[in-house]
Amino acid sequence: MKRSNSSSISKILTILTISSVILGLFILFKNVTPQSKKITQDLKGFNLLVPEILSVTEDFWVNAGQKFKIDELLCPELILPDPQVGNRYLSCNPIFWECFWSKGIKKNPMLSFESEGQAFHLKSVKLDNGKFGKIITRSSLKTGSAPDWVFQVKIEVEEFPGQTLSLGLLNTCRDRFLPERVYAYGVSKTSRAEDVFLWDNFGRSIFVDRFPVSNREINDWAENNSKYMHLKVNEIKKWPYPAAHLSYKEQVQYCAEAGARLMEPLIFDAASLLPSSDIYQPEVVTASATPWERDRGRTFLSNETSPTVEDCKKAAVKGCKIYPYNTNSVSWMGMSDSLGFYPESFRSVYDRFNIKFSSIFIPADSSWSLLGKRGIWSGEGNKPQDFSTGSIDENPFLSFEDVPVSFRCYREGGQ
Amino acid sequence: MKRVLLFLLFLPMTLLANTDEWQKRWWGVHSIVDLHKHYKLNEPILEPADSVQALMGLVYYGESFKIYKDCLGYEVPVNGDVGKIFVVTTSVKETCESVIMSEKRDGEFKAKSLSFNLNSHTLGVMFSDEKFRSKEIFFNLPNLDRQKAESYYARSVIILAPDKEGIKQPHPIGKISDSWNTKKLKNCQTADEECNLGTFNCNDCRFGYFEVQNGCLNGGPKYCGIDQCGEKGFPACARGQLYQTGSAQKKMDCRVDPSFVFCKKGLRIRCQGSLAICD
Numbered sequence: 001m002k003r004s005n006s007s008s009i010s011k012i013l014t015i016l017t018i019s020s021v022i023l024g025l026f027i028l029f030k031n032v033t034p035q036s037k038k039i040t041q042d043l044k045g046f047n048l049l050v051p052e053i054l055s056v057t058e059d060f061w062v063n064a065g066q067k068f069k070i071d072e073l074l075c076p077e078l079i080l081p082d083p084q085v086g087n088r089y090l091s092c093n094p095i096f097w098e099c100f101w102s103k104g105i106k107k108n109p110m111l112s113f114e115s116e117g118q119a120f121h122l123k124s125v126k127l128d129n130g131k132f133g134k135i136i137t138r139s140s141l142k143t144g145s146a147p148d149w150v151f152q153v154k155i156e157v158e159e160f161p162g163q164t165l166s167l168g169l170l171n172t173c174r175d176r177f178l179p180e181r182v183y184a185y186g187v188s189k190t191s192r193a194e195d196v197f198l199w200d201n202f203g204r205s206i207f208v209d210r211f212p213v214s215n216r217e218i219n220d221w222a223e224n225n226s227k228y229m230h231l232k233v234n235e236i237k238k239w240p241y242p243a244a245h246l247s248y249k250e251q252v253q254y255c256a257e258a259g260a261r262l263m264e265p266l267i268f269d270a271a272s273l274l275p276s277s278d279i280y281q282p283e284v285v286t287a288s289a290t291p292w293e294r295d296r297g298r299t300f301l302s303n304e305t306s307p308t309v310e311d312c313k314k315a316a317v318k319g320c321k322i323y324p325y326n327t328n329s330v331s332w333m334g335m336s337d338s339l340g341f342y343p344e345s346f347r348s349v350y351d352r353f354n355i356k357f358s359s360i361f362i363p364a365d366s367s368w369s370l371l372g373k374r375g376i377w378s379g380e381g382n383k384p385q386d387f388s389t390g391s392i393d394e395n396p397f398l399s400f401e402d403v404p405v406s407f408r409c410y411r412e413g414g415q
Numbered sequence: 416m417k418r419v420l421l422f423l424l425f426l427p428m429t430l431l432a433n434t435d436e437w438q439k440r441w442w443g444v445h446s447i448v449d450l451h452k453h454y455k456l457n458e459p460i461l462e463p464a465d466s467v468q469a470l471m472g473l474v475y476y477g478e479s480f481k482i483y484k485d486c487l488g489y490e491v492p493v494n495g496d497v498g499k500i501f502v503v504t505t506s507v508k509e510t511c512e513s514v515i516m517s518e519k520r521d522g523e524f525k526a527k528s529l530s531f532n533l534n535s536h537t538l539g540v541m542f543s544d545e546k547f548r549s550k551e552i553f554f555n556l557p558n559l560d561r562q563k564a565e566s567y568y569a570r571s572v573i574i575l576a577p578d579k580e581g582i583k584q585p586h587p588i589g590k591i592s593d594s595w596n597t598k599k600l601k602n603c604q605t606a607d608e609e610c611n612l613g614t615f616n617c618n619d620c621r622f623g624y625f626e627v628q629n630g631c632l633n634g635g636p637k638y639c640g641i642d643q644c645g646e647k648g649f650p651a652c653a654r655g656q657l658y659q660t661g662s663a664q665k666k667m668d669c670r671v672d673p674s675f676v677f678c679k680k681g682l683r684i685r686c687q688g689s690l691a692i693c694d
Contacts, residue, residue: 261623
């Protein structure tokens with residue numbers, strides 16, 4: 001009896017010892033083995049992926065111009081190959097979004113990423129308008145507080161059937177921030193610093209359009225506002241080019257409906273004149289002649305000879321081709337085409353001079369090919385008589401039948 | 416026994432289901448408003464016991480760009496008792512305090528204690544459940560840190576929540592023809608003579624807004640409409656903060672020194688009270 005008892009006790013002890021060894025090994029193994037969180041196919045799992053979905057979609061939307069080339073797209077009904085148009089046209093562009101997802105680049109369009117060792121694939125889903133996205137503007141909505149312009153899309157993760165994420169894509173590619181500092185306005189008639197009008201934008205968040213407003217952007221606007229349908233440009237080839245057929249009033253209205261304001265000479269000069277120092281509150285600010293060089297005498301703008309291809313990249317003056325969505329004549333803070341290209345209209349705040357004459361119609365060595373130098377536009381037409389110099393100088397557009405007038409907007413941050 | 420087990424299983428599932436739904440709606444939160452004036456971050460909320468408190472409002476867009484505010488509320492328990500954390504969805508025009516007693520709650524769960532933490536992209540809710548187990552839930556708010564003043568349009572993607580019925584929406588304010596001259600303007604932010612600013616409602620302006628310079632460093636009154644500063648009969652344009660504080664004062668007076676504004680060449684500055692107008 002005693003013997004059987006001691007045998008049972010030893011059996012129990014053996015079992016306990018083996019169990020504790022197994023348990024110990026299990027605990028040890030559990031702590032040493034790297035953990036891999038399996039992403040479950042439910043809302044909780046989907047929520048885990050949202051930051052990655054956001055980041056991949058945002059990168060695709062904003063950096064399309066760096067990742068793809070216009071020449072490689074196969075959707076002639078939306079974008080035509082044009083060596084003059086920069087690839088930046090593809091960034092933040094609903095047309096490129098439609099082209100990509102309707103198989104304009106590859107047969108099985110998809111964005112992918114990895115999370116917790118698993119691969120996930122994103123697809124844009126067609127909306128009720130039969131397209132892969134829908135442009136919504138504040139003026140087309142009946143609610144306040146909405147963004148001024150947004151491209152609405154729906155993203156599906158292939159591995160999560162039935163779960164979609166609605167996103168609003170904004171056109172941030174257009175904005176360049178104007179740093180807070182003291183700025184000069186206009187051309188100084190004398191070399192005396194006190195002749196320059198100074199102002200500052202401390203405490204203001206100003207964003208200027210990097211490029212002039214394009215025909216494609218006007219089309220988006222017109223399609224959401226029947227009263228502007230007559231401004232629509234149907235030729236696909238012209239879509240990336242600046243909208244140069246609007247009256248002053250229409251330009252003001254376009255900017256207002258985009259939650260912005262028509263560019264003003266003070267802000268245009270601030271964005272294009274080279275700062276004279278790194279100090280944000282200098283006592284003296286002098287105006288520069290060009291966006292890349294203070295002294296005009298050291299640039300091709302003082303030569304009578306025809307501009308070279310390299311010259312034209314600095315300022316598209318007479319004899320140059322125009323290159324929309326390129327970084328030509330880019331200013332110190334990133335605004336393009338601040339000298340040359342098309343004449344550009346402003347809401348003149350300080351004086352009556354409301355248009356930049358410097359353009360492909362004006363020779364390089366003309367006195368108009370200078371930053372801060374402006375003329376006067378009637379705001380109503382594109383005939384030579386709609387322009388004047390405001391002085392005894394001759395109208396430089398007299399020999400042209402039709403003078404395009406481009407424009408851009410600026411936005412000011414709220415609170 | 417079986418019932419108890421089922422209850423214990425069901426309790427955490429309910430909690431997770433609610434908060435996952437909240438997270439789905441809150442991905443697109445772009446501003447936090449109506450933050451409780453007295454509660455401090457990371458400090459347990461104990462008072463006033465047996466009351467219902469509105470902690471904060473989370474504002475976000477729906478799929479059709481309707482705008483919603485989710486008010487996070489807390490039924491503060493009497494010592495030792497159980498309280499509730501809950502959400503009431505409302506219009507952005509209502510304050511959370513005014514709707515928090517509503518019976519239309521969008522999910523709730525029980526908690527014996529509560530504290531919360533808020534930073535630029537996360538809302539942390541720390542609580543203990545009925546069995547005094549400490550729990551933490553962190554809500555990701557990626558659109559929140561992208562809506563700071565210096566990056567007005569720095570965010571490129573906003574997440575849209577599923578739409579909800581029956582939430583009153585703000586109307587866009589203003590017509591394209593509204594102008595300072597016609598006196599039909601809608602004031603979207605008031606400013607008094609002492610430089611106190613009212614609530615900022617200018618995001619509802621359909622065609623943007625403009626500010627009228629009154630000499631205050633923190634800004635003047637704002638109106639919905641197209642900016643025509645500097646023109647005859649319109650408000651003068653701001654010349655900048657350096658010119659605003661030239662005399663080291665908090666406020667410059669148009670009637671004493673109008674050098675902080677300018678008008679188009681040939682026009683003079685007329686003071687309409689403290690407002691600077693071009694004539």
